[in-house]
Amino acid sequence: MSTPLRIGYVPEHFSTPLHFAKKHYGLNAELIPFPSGTGHMVTAIRSKEIDVAIGLTEGWIAGLGKVDNPSPQNDGGYRLVGTYVETPLCWAISTGVNRPEIQSVDSLKRSKVGVSRIGSGSYVMSYVLADERNWLLPTAGVGTENESASPFSDFVVLNTFENLRKAVNDDTADFFMWEHFTSKKYYDNGEIRRVGEIYTPWSSWKIVASTGLVEDARVDDLLEKLNKGIKHFNENQDEAVEYISTQLDYSEEDAREWLKTVKFPEATQGVDLKVVENTVDLLQKAGVLAKGKGFEPEAMIAKRR
Known part of the structure; x- marks a missing residue:
């Protein structure tokens, strides 16, 4: 064999x-x-x-x-x-339960986004979200000369879904994106709060x-x-x-x-x-x-x- x-x-x-x-x-x-x-x-x-x-x-x-x-x-x-x-995949956009300053997707501009890894789906989709919301400056983005013009203040690498959930509740990150049904259990039990969603265009x-x-x-x-x-x-x-x-x-x-x-x-x-x-x-x-x-x-x- x-x-x-x-x-x-x-x-x-x-x-x-x-x-x-x-x-x-x-x-x-x-x-x-x-x-x-x-x-x-x-x-x-x-x-x-x-x-x-x-x-x-x-x-x-x-x-x-x-x-x-x-x-x-x-x-x-x-x-x-x-x-x-x-x-397509439905990415849910999540924040912590005690984050009153975050009430809509638009309030996430220039915030700290939690990602599993640089280059991961959660990282890539944050830029797709920014593009959809017109948060990108013409020169912003990975691999360009002006990465500092990012639509977010920081990318916080957290590796696991569990770490992402903890991070939005202890202010390490302001929001993260993960698949809808995987996230839903944690909306239902009150661990995290849903802000919005975005679908992959592919x-x-x-x-x-x-x-x-x-x-x-x-x-x-x-x-x-x-x-x-x-x-x-x-x-x-x-x-x-x-x-x-x-x-x-x-x-x-x-x-x-x-x-x-x-x-x-x-x-x-x-x-x-x-x-x-x-x-x-x-x-x-x-x-x-x-x-x-x-x-x-x-x-x-x-x-x-």
Whole structure:
């Protein structure tokens, strides 16, 4: 038998088809959870700790878009090989329960934003929020000559969702952004307060493989088994709800509500170039990426749709 793939994933409700692929369809893999998210997986796949990973579109594309002087020797560490979720992600915007000065999204301009890591989805989306709200100065943004013109006073790196929740209650950060249903439990129990929300302007989850493995038969097998896991997920929603509500720290009610909002592809193989181009364009506009730097969209993709 071939060596199992080491697959990085975020242990949230979106991981359910991956769980089914392993449980029911013999996926030969070691599933390695990364609760701190996509930014951590970018680091892990580059350091060869994992072979493949499933994470947020914006995190993967920002990672490859920031590579200085791309070359065969400086290859960014991974490539996009598959599409895991077709629908956008709803990012909830949260603050502490005793922060009366924060009553609306507009009150967050020039405030301290908590992020899991620099380059993570929570970091990237803060710039997308700023762009949507017209908080960006023309020269602001990562990779430009005037990063000090940031729409926020500070980016506070906090690594985990738990740390983010604590930070907005002890004034270490003013707000943070995290997926809606993962955040909702903590609105319901009164730990944090919801300020607003923002949707990604792109399909939300992609699959990447280490650059040395993009042609590996095990990656093709993973994509096939994921297709079966997704089909099982779609046809066995009660089983999905049971798994999410007993193993992943969500209520049954929230799990069922989430099922109404998410669409996985029938075929995970490949990535649409237009999705990557549109994401790069928006990330450049938001100041996350700089034009003329990093990999071009076509070069980020190893398997095209």
